[in-house]
Amino acid sequence: MGQRMLMKGNEAIAEAAIRAGCVHYFGYPITPQTEIAHYMAKKLPKVNGVFLQAESEVAAINMVYGAASTGTRVMTSSSSPGISLKQEGLSYLAGSQVPAVVVNIVRAGPGLGGIQPSQSDYFQSCKGGGHGDYRQIVLAPSSVQELYELTVEAFNLSDKYRIVTIIQGDGILGQMMEVVEFRDNEPIERPETPWAVTGHENKREQNVITSIHLNPAVLEQWNRNLQEKYRLIREKEARYELYNADDSDVIIVAYGTVARIAKSVIEKAKEEGFNVGLLRPITLWPFPQEAFEKVIDRAKAFLTVEMSSGQMLEDVKLSVNGRKPVYFHGRMGGMVPERDDILKIIRDIYASA
Amino acid sequence: MAIVFQKPKALKDTALHYCPGCTHGIAHRLVAEVLDELDIEGKTIGIASVGCSYNSYDYFGCDMIQAPHGRAPAVATGVKRSKPDSIVFTYQGDGDLAAIGTAEIIHAAARGENITVIFINNTIYGMTSGQMAPTTLLNQYTTTTPYGRISDLHGFPINVSEVLSVLEGPAYIERASLHDVKHIKKAKEAIKKAFTVQIMKKGFSMVELLSTCPTNWGLSPVEALNRIKNEMIPQYPLGVFKERL
Ligand SMILES: Cc1ncc(C[n+]2csc(CCOP(=O)(O)OP(=O)(O)O)c2C)c(N)n1
Ligand code: SF4
Ligand SMILES: [Mg+2]
Numbered sequence: 352m353g354q355r356m357l358m359k360g361n362e363a364i365a366e367a368a369i370r371a372g373c374v375h376y377f378g379y380p381i382t383p384q385t386e387i388a389h390y391m392a393k394k395l396p397k398v399n400g401v402f403l404q405a406e407s408e409v410a411a412i413n414m415v416y417g418a419a420s421t422g423t424r425v426m427t428s429s430s431s432p433g434i435s436l437k438q439e440g441l442s443y444l445a446g447s448q449v450p451a452v453v454v455n456i457v458r459a460g461p462g463l464g465g466i467q468p469s470q471s472d473y474f475q476s477c478k479g480g481g482h483g484d485y486r487q488i489v490l491a492p493s494s495v496q497e498l499y500e501l502t503v504e505a506f507n508l509s510d511k512y513r514i515v516t517i518i519q520g521d522g523i524l525g526q527m528m529e530v531v532e533f534r535d536n537e538p539i540e541r542p543e544t545p546w547a548v549t550g551h552e553n554k555r556e557q558n559v560i561t562s563i564h565l566n567p568a569v570l571e572q573w574n575r576n577l578q579e580k581y582r583l584i585r586e587k588e589a590r591y592e593l594y595n596a597d598d599s600d601v602i603i604v605a606y607g608t609v610a611r612i613a614k615s616v617i618e619k620a621k622e623e624g625f626n627v628g629l630l631r632p633i634t635l636w637p638f639p640q641e642a643f644e645k646v647i648d649r650a651k652a653f654l655t656v657e658m659s660s661g662q663m664l665e666d667v668k669l670s671v672n673g674r675k676p677v678y679f680h681g682r683m684g685g686m687v688p689e690r691d692d693i694l695k696i697i698r699d700i701y702a703s704a
Numbered sequence: 705m706a707i708v709f710q711k712p713k714a715l716k717d718t719a720l721h722y723c724p725g726c727t728h729g730i731a732h733r734l735v736a737e738v739l740d741e742l743d744i745e746g747k748t749i750g751i752a753s754v755g756c757s758y759n760s761y762d763y764f765g766c767d768m769i770q771a772p773h774g775r776a777p778a779v780a781t782g783v784k785r786s787k788p789d790s791i792v793f794t795y796q797g798d799g800d801l802a803a804i805g806t807a808e809i810i811h812a813a814a815r816g817e818n819i820t821v822i823f824i825n826n827t828i829y830g831m832t833s834g835q836m837a838p839t840t841l842l843n844q845y846t847t848t849t850p851y852g853r854i855s856d857l858h859g860f861p862i863n864v865s866e867v868l869s870v871l872e873g874p875a876y877i878e879r880a881s882l883h884d885v886k887h888i889k890k891a892k893e894a895i896k897k898a899f900t901v902q903i904m905k906k907g908f909s910m911v912e913l914l915s916t917c918p919t920n921w922g923l924s925p926v927e928a929l930n931r932i933k934n935e936m937i938p939q940y941p942l943g944v945f946k947e948r949l
Pocket of ligand 1: 754755756757773796797798799800801824826828829830831832837
């Protein structure tokens with residue numbers, strides 16, 4: 352059996368990254384994710400890696416761009432305002448198909464906002480925060496164990512598709528301590544990197560990492576290739592959890608921290624005689640539309656709960672596509688949805704049905 | 705018959721797209737000659753920037769990355785930290801390095817990042833059709849200083865080599881010029897020195913090259929070369945500003 356450790360979410364991410372073979376970390380301090388940097392600063396030198404505190408998030412993501420271009424496993428982490436600064440780099444990484452892992456421990460915005468938990472960066476991560484027609488895989492863990500497992504997975508997915516993978520959490524997940532059970536051997540999958548810039552040593556053709564194609568026909572074809580890759584990812588990599596959803600009347604759709612609250616709602620609702628289930632997207636992009644097909648016939652209504660004004664809600668509505676009513680409950684600014692408020696909405700849904 | 709002059713190996717066969725009289729081409733050639741002479745092309749990774757030289761990877765034969773505007777020193781940092789035994793250089797214009805990329809260049813220099821920076825100072829934004837750069841001379845006409853650069857409105861030119869040379873990190877900083885054969889030879893020596901400093905793992909090295917942009921200066925190639933000598937050198941004196949070997 353693997354080693355069991357009591358760990359903070361942020362530390363679990365950092366430990367997982369090192370286990371996944373990440374040797375370089377570039378970042379800039381921001382609450383509530385700084386423990387990732389602290390952990391990396393301590394541990395990376397011991398595995399012959401490099402921890403570098405950059406002059407800004409802009410520089411950090413570009414250091415990631417350079418290091419990842421050599422075929423090395425690297426990561427950066429930040430929180431919302433810092434992730435905004437990384438958007439230029441994320442667009443370049445997408446445009447030049449360089450794999451990298453980026454952690455966003457989301458805090459409430461807009462602007463400097465606050466440091467309390469939020470899910471208000473869903474649009475930014477899933478709909479393209481930077482310029483251009485691009486996508487990135489977005490993973491939404493909901494426990495410290497899952498932060499660990501999905502971080503390892505993030506590196507595999509990034510390398511497999513030459514894409515950026517975002518691990519999207521919030522301050523609650525980053526700060527809370529839970530037991531993590533580490534595997535003895537990580538399931539690491541690393542494809543060859545014939546595209547990497549390593550110095551050609553006069554043995555092969557020049558490799559170039561670039562995103563500029565001034566000929567529009569060439570750039571359109573380049574975009575088509577990207578879209579084909581995104582289609583493949585949509586087809587193969589959507590992940591979700593269905594909980595008590597086989598024959599429930601109301602399906603709560605929630606991810607991350609909110610999905611945990613939803614589970615406590617479901618228990619309480621059961622006591623009141625309401626049959627409520629949970630559809631928890633684990634990949635926010637690709638959004639797990641197929642999960643809706645599994646429950647849509649039986650379900651009477653969907654209730655999306657988010658720590659935002661209703662961002663994932665748009666994808667839920669697209670997936671349900673008018674076939675069933677979709678309700679919404681959201682808190683903002685760092686406020687967390689409460690069990691009893693959600694229960695009240697469920698009672699109302701039953702009453703109106 | 706003996707070959708007395710030929711294209712450096714480190715340059716590809718592609719025809720340059722630079723305007724007639726533009727010294728970007730000369731700068732490319734000098735860098736390529738140095739890569740040949742030091743026999744390092746095979747382990748060199750170049751970082752192209754955003755400016756007229758955005759596609760310098762079409763000309764240099766080494767592995768290359770195209771960096772976002774101003775970020776080349778950060779990208780170079782990532783490369784060098786991953787592959788410390790490779791040779792890493794950036795090739796940046798003055799808009800790229802001295803305006804949008806000020807933070808990245810200062811911190812790469814301050815860290816003593818073991819990379820070489822080729823800095824093309826042509827006192828203008830060439831690619832975007834001749835706007836003011838931080839290096840634009842006082843009274844210089846540009847498309848965004850149509851009445852000349854006036855210090856009250858636009859501030860003063862930045863002497864990047866002098867600014868960076870006050871830092872501990874840099875090992876070698878020299879400003880050279882491309883306006884005549886004698887100075888081109890000196891520029892080549894400076895570039896060779898800068899790469900040698902990197903090979904010796906001494907830290908950050910930079911060569912600032914005073915360069916022409918006849919197109920946006922509205923001058924003929926010859927007039928442009930004369931402008932370097934008569935107007936730019938007084939503001940940007942040539943020489944070694946930092947040598948810590
Ligand atoms: C983020 C961003 N801002 C602006 C531009 C537009 N742009 C392209 S090149 C350039 C100026 C380049 O000037 P310089 O670095 O001096 O290079 P030169 O063309 O003179 O060699 C600008 C502003 C851009 N590509 N990206
Ligand atoms: S616009 Fe200026 S810098 Fe650009 S290629 Fe032409 S002469 Fe050179
Ligand atoms: Mg310029």
